[in-house]
Amino acid sequence: MAVDEGVAPAADTGEESTVHRLKPNAIGLLGVVFMAVATAAPITAMTGNVPFMVSAGNGIGAPASYVVAMVVLAIFSVGFTSMAKHITSTGAFYGFISYGLGRTAGLASGLLATFAYVVFEPALIGIFSSFATGTLKDQTGVDIPWWAFAALMLAVNATGTWFGVSVAEKLLVVLLATEVTVLAAMAVSVALHGGGPDGFSLDPVNPVNAFKGTSAGLGLFFAFWSWVGFESTAMYGEESRNPKKIIPKATMISVLGVGVFYVLVSWMAISGTGEADAVKVATDNPFGLFFGPTERYVGHWAVDVMQWLMITGSLACGMAFHNCAARYMYALGREGVLPSLKNTVGRTHPRHGSPHVAGLVQTVVTAVLLLAFWAAGKDPYTGTYVLLAILGTMAILIVQAVCSFAVLVYFRTHHPESRHWFRTLTAPLLGGVAMLGVVALLVSNMSAAAGSESGSLVLKATPWLVAAVAALGIAYAQYLKRRSPERYLLLGRTVLEETKER
Numbered sequence: 121m122a123v124d125e126g127v128a129p130a131a132d133t134g135e136e137s138t139v140h141r142l143k144p145n146a147i148g149l150l151g152v153v154f155m156a157v158a159t160a161a162p163i164t165a166m167t168g169n170v171p172f173m174v175s176a177g178n179g180i181g182a183p184a185s186y187v188v189a190m191v192v193l194a195i196f197s198v199g200f201t202s203m204a205k206h207i208t209s210t211g212a213f214y215g216f217i218s219y220g221l222g223r224t225a226g227l228a229s230g231l232l233a234t235f236a237y238v239v240f241e242p243a244l245i246g247i248f249s250s251f252a253t254g255t256l257k258d259q260t261g262v263d264i265p266w267w268a269f270a271a272l273m274l275a276v277n278a279t280g281t282w283f284g285v286s287v288a289e290k291l292l293v294v295l296l297a298t299e300v301t302v303l304a305a306m307a308v309s310v311a312l313h314g315g316g317p318d319g320f321s322l323d324p325v326n327p328v329n330a331f332k333g334t335s336a337g338l339g340l341f342f343a344f345w346s347w348v349g350f351e352s353t354a355m356y357g358e359e360s361r362n363p364k365k366i367i368p369k370a371t372m373i374s375v376l377g378v379g380v381f382y383v384l385v386s387w388m389a390i391s392g393t394g395e396a397d398a399v400k401v402a403t404d405n406p407f408g409l410f411f412g413p414t415e416r417y418v419g420h421w422a423v424d425v426m427q428w429l430m431i432t433g434s435l436a437c438g439m440a441f442h443n444c445a446a447r448y449m450y451a452l453g454r455e456g457v458l459p460s461l462k463n464t465v466g467r468t469h470p471r472h473g474s475p476h477v478a479g480l481v482q483t484v485v486t487a488v489l490l491l492a493f494w495a496a497g498k499d500p501y502t503g504t505y506v507l508l509a510i511l512g513t514m515a516i517l518i519v520q521a522v523c524s525f526a527v528l529v530y531f532r533t534h535h536p537e538s539r540h541w542f543r544t545l546t547a548p549l550l551g552g553v554a555m556l557g558v559v560a561l562l563v564s565n566m567s568a569a570a571g572s573e574s575g576s577l578v579l580k581a582t583p584w585l586v587a588a589v590a591a592l593g594i595a596y597a598q599y600l601k602r603r604s605p606e607r608y609l610l611l612g613r614t615v616l617e618e619t620k621e622r
Contacts (some may be wrong), residue, residue, distance in 0.1 A: 142210060142450070142473050146359040150293075152370040153377075155356055158292045159240075159349020159444065160378050161437030162385075163299040163429055164247065169342045170386045171406035176568065177339025180395050181329030183387040185343035188330045190379030192554045193347055196520065197375050199527035199548030201368035204354050206535060208363045211451035211612060212354035213519050218612020219534065220526025224601070226612035228593030229519045230452055235589045236515035237445035238482065239508045240349075242489040244438030245273050246504030251434055253500075255427040266500045270490055273435060274483055277442040281479030282469065295436040299429040300381070302422060306410065307385045309417035310392035316413065317394040324387045324395070338568050341561040346382060348513055349440065350374045351520065355447045359473075389413055445482045450475035455610045457596075498573075506570055507578045510562070515586050517559045524552030 147155070173182040200216075209215035213233045218226025249266035256262050280291065310316050323329060333339060353370040357363035390398045392413025402409045411423045453466030465478040493504045527548035531539045538544065563583065567574040600608040 142358045142447075142468055142475065144359065144473075146473070147356065148361050149366045149370055149373075152353050152356050152360050152366055153373050154292050154296055155440055155443065156350050156353045156370060156374040157378055158296055158436045158440035159352050160347055160374070161244070161433050162296075162378065162381060163303060163426070163433035164437060165346035165382065166303060166385050166389070167407060167410050167426075167430055168247070169346050170389060171402040171409045173339040173342045174390065174398055174402035174409065175406070176334055176403075177342060178330055178333030178336045179339075179399050180324045180390050181326070181332055181336075182339055182343075183324040183383050183390065184327050184330035185339045186346070186379060186382040186386060187325060187327055188340065189343040189347065190375065190383070192551070192558075193344070193350070193375045193379070194372070195547050196524060196551030196555060197371050198543050199524055199551055200351065200354070201371050202538075202540075202543045202548075203523075203527050203530060204357065204367040204371070205364050206530075206538075208357040208367070209451065209612075209614065210355050210358045210447045211614070212351070212357075212448075213523050214448065214451055215612045215614075216354070216523055216530075217519075217526040220528075220530035221522070223608060223611035223613075224594055224597040225522065225526070227457070227597040228590045229522050230448065230612065231589050231593040232515045232586065233519045234445065234448040234452065235586075236512040236519070237441050237448055238485055239489065239512040240441040241277065241438050241445060241482065242486045242493070243505045243508035243512065244434050244441060245270050245486065245490060246493070246500035246508070248273050248431060248434035248438055250499070250501035250505070251427075251431045255431060259424060259427070267490075267494065270500070273438055274487060274490075276435065277439050277486075278479055278483040280439055281443055281446050281474060281482075282476045283474065292436050292440065295432045299433040299436075302414075302426050302429050303381075303385050303410075305418050305422060306392070306414040306426075307388035310388040310413050313392075313417050316388075316392040318391070318396065320391065321395060324390050325383060335565065335568060337561045338565040341558065341565050341569065343382075344517070344558045344561075345509075345513055347375070347378065348516060349437075349444070350378065351516075352440065352444045355444060355451075392417060442479065442482055442486075446475045446479040449478035449481060451614070453478065455612075455614050456607055457611070459607075502572050503576075507573055507576055507582075510566060510569060510579065511582045511585065514559065514562055514582060515589065517555055517562065518586065518590075521552050521555035521559065524548040524555060528552075 170182055173185060174180065178185055203216050207215055207219060211230060214226055214230030217229040249269040252269040253264060253266045256264060330336065330340060350371070353367050353374060357367050360366045389410050393401050393409055398409065401412065410426065414426055415423045449465045453461035453464065456462040456466070465481055467477050468474060469476040490504065498504050525548070527544060531544040566579060566582065570576065570579050573579055597608065597611065
């Protein structure tokens with residue numbers, strides 16, 4: 121590990137030997153891609169988001185929303201990956217923004233990113249438990265309470281993080297391969313049968329239609345929501361092989377690969393249902409938008425399989441977010457943001473090189489949040505999942521916007537020789553403005569996105585909770601600057617230095 125030249129000499133020498141490393145060279149390009157795509161949870165994004173986009177958003181223009189989102193996120197990723205070629209840190213946004221906009225903005229963003237990933241895991245456990253309970257009851261008649269499945273997923277996530285990223289990678293490869301296969305089977309089957317009852321039409325993928333419908337803003341927000349977590353590629357840099365090349369490639373593959381997949385699958389789901397009937401089906405029976413074409417063109421067995429894969433897909437997503445949260449906690453802990461954290465969440469397992477303590481802390485926090493929502497009588501899907509997902513999404517979108525502006529400053533102050541009119545200026549500027557636009561879409565459509573929980577106290581408190589976390593980061597960074605400047609200098613500066621460790 122290394123720190124930048126602004127750190128005190130003592131930190132350059134003594135601290136370096138005490139920093140606990142994540143296991144190096146643990147995963148390759150495909151491993152990083154799978155970890156990132158898992159956070160997007162393709163089957164959950166498709167079966168959960170698309171019906172809502174069609175019924176209450178931009179109607180049959182839902183696939184076009186994915187086209188728009190893919191272009192915007194690809195532009196954002198140009199700047200993001202340019203920075204990843206210079207900085208390799210498991211803190212990702214925390215490190216990027218610290219180098220670009222300063223340590224205070226870095227700590228505030230690091231806390232916001234950590235907060236987002238922390239609440240994403242219980243959100244996914246909520247939807248996993250709901251899917252599992254419903255599928256088991258529908259297909260076997262067995263009625264098991266949702267909290268039993270929640271406990272199971274907690275245990276699986278904690279175990280995966282304890283034994284290291286390579287173990288999680290192997291499980292996610294299997295889970296992702298199966299869910300992508302069944303969605304692709306539906307899409308290809310519809311295409312081979314002439315595009316469904318009305319044949320092929322380009323209207324669903326016409327970008328103009330992304331801005332039409334009952335609530336175009338809501339549809340566009342859900343499209344962006346479907347990608348949340350793709351940026352997690354950067355936090356696996358310290359554990360990957362040749363991160364300066366792997367992380368940029370993995371990020372663009374995640375954005376473009378997932379985007380093309382989303383567009384194709386949502387387009388064929390609408391086409392296979394019939395454009396004239398798609399809005400009604402999505403309104404009356406949301407899952408029918410996917411189950412109908414799958415049963416008609418693939419077979420009833422595929423619908424049964426799809427139901428189980430909705431369970432495993434949400435499991436994979438929750439596991440990926442658990443890994444993200446643990447790594448952000450570890451990144452903050454190893455730098456001694458609080459002195460007590462350095463030898464607790466800032467430690468790694470002596471054998472597996474995993475952030476095992478941070479993983480256990482994340483498990484406890486998730487359990488507490490789930491108990492709180494259970495005590496409040498919230499449904500695991502319409503309550504826990506929806507409310508926490510909106511909360512986390514608002515936090516991470518703000519961090520993404522700030523990161524874009526950090527890229528602008530970073531290349532002007534640190535690497536002027538690498539500045540480029542598009543990669544380090546135009547792209548991050550457009551990406552940052554677009555991300556702020558997505559945040560505005562979320563704020564203006566928050567009640568509609570929450571559905572039956574539109575009056576919830578948690579939803580009303582969401583902007584204030586996000587603002588409070590950011591304010592805490594700013595205030596604490598300023599406190600460190602005045603009272604403990606040597607610790608302040610370390611904020612966001614622990615990076616992997618290839619010349620020493622590669």
